[in-house]
Amino acid sequence: xxxxxxxxxxxxxxxxxxxxxxxxxxxxxxxxxxxxxxxxxxxxxxxxxxxxxxxxxxxxxxxxxxxxxxxxxxxxxxxxxxxxxxxxxxxxxxxxxxxxxxxxxxxxxxxxxxxxxxxxxxxxxxxxxxxxxxxxxxxxxxxxxxxxxxxxxxxxxxxxxxxxxxxxxxxxxxxxxxxxxxxxxxxxxxxxxxxxxxxxxxxxxxxxxxxxxxxxxxxxxxxxxxxxxxxxxxxxxxxxxxxxxxxxxxxxxxxxx
Numbered sequence: 036x037x038x039x040x041x042x043x044x045x046x047x048x049x050x051x052x053x054x055x056x057x058x059x060x061x062x063x064x065x066x067x068x069x070x071x072x073x074x075x076x077x078x079x080x081x082x083x084x085x086x087x088x089x090x091x092x093x094x095x096x097x098x099x100x101x102x103x104x105x106x107x108x109x110x111x112x113x114x115x116x117x118x119x120x121x122x123x124x125x126x127x128x129x130x131x132x133x134x135x136x137x138x139x140x141x142x143x144x145x146x147x148x149x150x151x152x153x154x155x156x157x158x159x160x161x162x163x164x165x166x167x168x169x170x171x172x173x174x175x176x177x178x179x180x181x182x183x184x185x186x187x188x189x190x191x192x193x194x195x196x197x198x199x200x201x202x203x204x205x206x207x208x209x210x211x212x213x214x215x216x217x218x219x220x221x222x223x224x225x226x227x228x229x230x231x232x233x234x235x236x237x238x239x240x241x242x243x244x245x246x247x248x249x250x251x252x253x254x255x256x257x258x259x260x261x262x263x264x265x266x267x268x269x270x271x272x273x274x275x276x277x278x279x280x281x282x283x284x285x286x287x288x289x290x291x292x
Contacts, residue, residue, distance in 0.1 A: 036166065037158050046122070047172030049105030050076070050179040050188070052277050054268035056098035058192035061229055062200065069094050070226040073217075074185045076100045078130040079234030080213055088217050099281060101179060102127060106139040107280045108273060117141045121149055123242030123252075126234065145244020174260035175268045181256050182208045182238035186231040188268050195269045206231035208238065 053076060061072045075081055075096040085092040099107075106118045119142040120127055131140040144152075153160075175191055178184030186204040193202050205228050207216035213232040219225060235241040240252035260266075 037163060038152055038156065040119070041116070043166075043169065044105060044109055045169045045172050045177070046101045046105045046120070047176035047179065048108065048271070048273060049099075049101035049103070050176035050185075051173050051268035051271040052104045052108075052273060052280065053098050053101050053179075054175060054185075054188040054192050055196075055271065055274050055277060056281060057096050057189050058196055058269075060096055060098060061189065061202065062193060062197050065229075066227055070223070071220055071228045071230060072096055073220075073230040073232060074189070076179060076185055077126070077233050077239070078124075079126040079210065080232035082126075082129070083210055083213060083234070084217055084232065087214060088221060091217060091221060094220075100130065101176075102130065103136055103139050104277075104280055108276070110139065111276070111280070119144060122146065122239065123245035124235075124239055125243040145242070146246045147244045150246050170264065171272065172263065173268050173270060174263040174266040176271075177256060177260045177263060180239040181253050182206065182233050182236070183231065184238065184256075186229055189229060191267050192269045195267065202229055203227060204229045204231065206233070208233045209236040210234050 057072070057074060065072050071094055073084065073091075073095045075098050078100065081095050084095055102120050102122075106120065109118055110116060118140050120131065120140050121144045123146050125145055128143045131137060131143045175184070175188035178188060183206055186206055190202050190204060193200050205216060205225055207213045213234065216225075216230060216232065220228070220230060233239070235243075237249040237253065240256060241249045245252065
């Protein structure tokens with residue numbers, strides 16, 4: 036708030052909604068319509084897949100990313116507000132610039148950039164009153180930030196929403212490994228699978244705009260998961276409005292196209 040922000044909302048709320056959407060999509064589409072499905076939350080992974088494997092582009096989940104779902108939720112609750120996404124991922128800047136998204140997310144800052152703003156304003160954290168507004172998301176949603184967390188969340192949701200269903204998963208971290216994963220998928224080695232790709236080794240916590248060692252961030256995420264008020268995405272308090280957020284209540288104004 037010392038920088039002028041009105042409030043802070045954890046993007047893991049959007050991760051919960053993304054989880055539910057991808058769980059339903061997987062059960063509907065694999066294998067009936069697609070041989071496999073790949074997660075959508077990492078924009079660098081998704082862009083790489085669509086560029087190098089255009090024939091597999093329809094296998095990438097159409098679910099909106101946690102950033103976009105959270106932004107749409109905020110703008111529904113606070114019409115006319117400006118949304119700033121803050122995280123370790125530099126690729127989110129490219130995602131937010133897409134024509135269909137730029138009316139949802141107004142600005143993107145990395146942790147490194149935010150730290151520079153704190154330093155420029157001489158903000159002393161020891162003198163600030165603590166404000167805990169980061170609540171409402173599940174442990175699974177918070178786990179999106181670490182490699183393997185997205186697939187784990189979706190599998191947990193499928194087990195609850197579709198009792199008896201079994202889901203095989205495979206994942207890769209780092210774009211070189213992601214390319215290998217998709218090469219094998221193209222050859223039919225992962226038919227029936229849910230594939231998770233993360234451009235950064237370690238997951239989002241290892242993004243280019245991070246400010247601390249990956250291991251420390253990973254440990255922090257694990258602790259944050261444990262103290263969640265609920266552990267699984269399907270317990271989200273916001274899932275009833277998911278369809279409205281996915282359908283694009285906040286379409287891009289004509290002047291922005």
